[in-house]
Amino acid sequence: xxxxxxxxxxxxxxxxxxxxxxxxxxxxxxxxxxxxxxxxxxxxxxxxxxxxxxxxxxxxxxxxxxxxxxxxxxxxxxxxxxxxxxxxxxxxxxxxxxxxxxxxxxxxxxxxxxxxxxxxxxxxxxxxxxxxxxxxxxxxxxxx
Amino acid sequence: xxxxxxxxxxxxxxxxxxxxxxxxxxxxxxxxxxxxxxxxxxxxxxxxxxxxxxxxxxxxxxxxxxxxxxxxxxxxxxxxxxxxxxxxxxxxxxxxxxxxxxxxxxxxxxxxxxxxxxxxxxxxxxxxxxxxxxxxxxxxxxxx
DNA sequence: ATTATAGAGGATAGTTTTATCCTTTATTGT
DNA sequence: ACAATAAAGGATAAAACTATCCTCTATAAT
Numbered sequence: 001x002x003x004x005x006x007x008x009x010x011x012x013x014x015x016x017x018x019x020x021x022x023x024x025x026x027x028x029x030x031x032x033x034x035x036x037x038x039x040x041x042x043x044x045x046x047x048x049x050x051x052x053x054x055x056x057x058x059x060x061x062x063x064x065x066x067x068x069x070x071x072x073x074x075x076x077x078x079x080x081x082x083x084x085x086x087x088x089x090x091x092x093x094x095x096x097x098x099x100x101x102x103x104x105x106x107x108x109x110x111x112x113x114x115x116x117x118x119x120x121x122x123x124x125x126x127x128x129x130x131x132x133x134x135x136x137x138x139x140x141x142x143x144x
Numbered sequence: 145x146x147x148x149x150x151x152x153x154x155x156x157x158x159x160x161x162x163x164x165x166x167x168x169x170x171x172x173x174x175x176x177x178x179x180x181x182x183x184x185x186x187x188x189x190x191x192x193x194x195x196x197x198x199x200x201x202x203x204x205x206x207x208x209x210x211x212x213x214x215x216x217x218x219x220x221x222x223x224x225x226x227x228x229x230x231x232x233x234x235x236x237x238x239x240x241x242x243x244x245x246x247x248x249x250x251x252x253x254x255x256x257x258x259x260x261x262x263x264x265x266x267x268x269x270x271x272x273x274x275x276x277x278x279x280x281x282x283x284x285x286x287x288x
Numbered sequence: 289a290t291t292a293t294a295g296a297g298g299a300t301a302g303t304t305t306t307a308t309c310c311t312t313t314a315t316t317g318t
Numbered sequence: 319a320c321a322a323t324a325a326a327g328g329a330t331a332a333a334a335c336t337a338t339c340c341t342c343t344a345t346a347a348t
Contacts, residue, residue, distance in 0.1 A: 001145070001233065004336060007240035014251055026296065031332025041337050047296060061293045077252075089145065096151035098288050106282040107158055107275050108221075111266050119259050131251050140251040144242050148306060157335065185307050191326065204315025205323045 006084040009045045011035040011142050013080055016055055016065050017072055017128040018137055025064035036143035045084065052083045072132060078123035090120045150228040153189045155179040155286050157234050159218055162201055162270040162281060169208035172230050175245060180287035189228065196227045222267035232263045 019026045028046065032039040054075060055065050062142050066077070079110060081089065086142045093100035094112040102109070107138070146154070159178050163170045172190065190209060194201045197248040198219060199209050211219070225233065237244035246253070255288040 001236070001238055002240070004240065007238075010252075011239050011241075029294095040338060040339070043295075044297090044337090050295085055191075057295060058345080059293085059295045059343075061346085062346070063294050066293085094151075095147055095155050095286070096146070096148065096288075097155075097286070098283075105284060107285065108270070109284075111270065115259070115263050115266060117221075118262055122255050122259060126252070126255065131284070140249060140253075141244075142239070142241070142250065173324095182307060184309075187325075188307090188327090194325085201323045201325060202315080203313075203323085207314085207315070207324050209325085 001089070002081065003085055004041075006081055007046055008035065008037045009049060009080055009084045010077065011037065011044060012042055012065075013049065013067070013128065014131050016140055017067050017132040020067040020072065021132040025058065025062070025066045027064040033142065048078065048083060050094060052079075054080055054083060060067070067128060072129040073127060075128045076124050077126045078120070081117050081123055084136075089130060090116055145233070146225065146274055147229055149189055150225055151227045151234065152179065152181045152186050154221065155181065156186055156190060157193065157198060157211070157219075157272065158275050159286055161211050161276040162205045164211040164213070164216065164275040169206070169210045171208040174221075175183075175209065178286060192227060193224065198224055198227060203257060210222055211272060215269060216273040220268050221270045222264070225267055 012031050012035055016026060016029055017105055026034075027042050030039075031046070035042075043056045046055060047055070049055050050065075055067050057063070057065050093109050094115075095106045097102055097106050100106040108136060156175050156179055159175055160170060170178075172183060172187045175181075175190070176186045179186075190199060190201070193199050194209075199211050202206070216277055228247050237250055238252050239250045241250050244250045
């Protein structure tokens with residue numbers, strides 16, 4: 001469904017969000033340990049997310065990644081997916097036809113629209129705040 | 145969503161199904177022309193589908209690919225996807241966590257289950273027969 | 289100022305996916 | 319039998335994705 005880049009990105013951001021909720025900054029080694037991902041690769045992913053203001057970073061001792069309180073409310077999973085995988089998953093034709101649209105549909109166009117829309121709504125309505133609420137932290141895991 | 149392999153495979157099979165409905169066999173050059181795909185690559189894809197009995201093939205003059213009448217009814221899109229992309233798209237965790245399941249879910253597990261299930265049902269209930277019915281042929285296209 | 293820490297960024301390597309080419313095998317028609 | 323046709327299959331190439339390493343820059347503490 002998503003690229004590895006996007007999977008690591010989502011897991012990393014969810015983890016950072018949870019730590020930020022309790023006012024903790026986290027370094028890349030802590031993050032990659034927590035989500036079970038290759039450290040250098042995850043660092044690249046976080047670089048992109050930092051550029052796009054999904055997460056913030058501070059260099060030097062006691063530095064690390066974090067997400068500002070007010071951003072937890074406004075950042076949804078769709079924002080992360082769009083940065084890392086683009087909007088293909090929402091908009092692209094299931095059969096890979098570039099010119100497929102409502103006016104000129106592929107045989108599966110109207111069937112895929114519904115599926116993709118479910119995904120879109122889910123990603124757009126799931127915020128980092130929701131994923132960092134206490135009751136969710138207990139039961140869920142982020143690591144292989 | 146799907147790999148190129150799977151996209152070409154789906155388009156090819158839909159095209160073959162439509163031709164088979166009117167008792168025509170089609171060769172690989174006709175198929176790749178009709179669906180706008182690289183010929184040699186599409187041939188490989190069809191090789192896999194032939195091995196798995198999704199389509200049948202006959203070598204030599206007047207040979208080509210076709211799907212037996214009775215198979216149009218029973219073959220669903222899910223069968224093609226499973227051969228070419230495996231069942232990952234139905235079963236794999238959205239965050240890429242191997243051990244994610246109902247008992248030990250990732251933070252998005254229950255949200256993804258619904259999405260994936262919609263997709264699964266759609267693919268399992270869409271048969272080649274449906275896609276080769278006359279009324280559908282007029283409006284739909286398969287080529288970029 | 290110096291040293292240690294930690295993210296940013298460039299370069300490169302490995303793996304998988306996508307794509308092409310060429311030969312072999314099976315079938316048909318003459 | 320022979321030539322032509324068309325799929326099967328092996329080998330290889332190109333591109334994209336995943337992953338690692340090393341250096342550079344910014345910050346903090348002493």
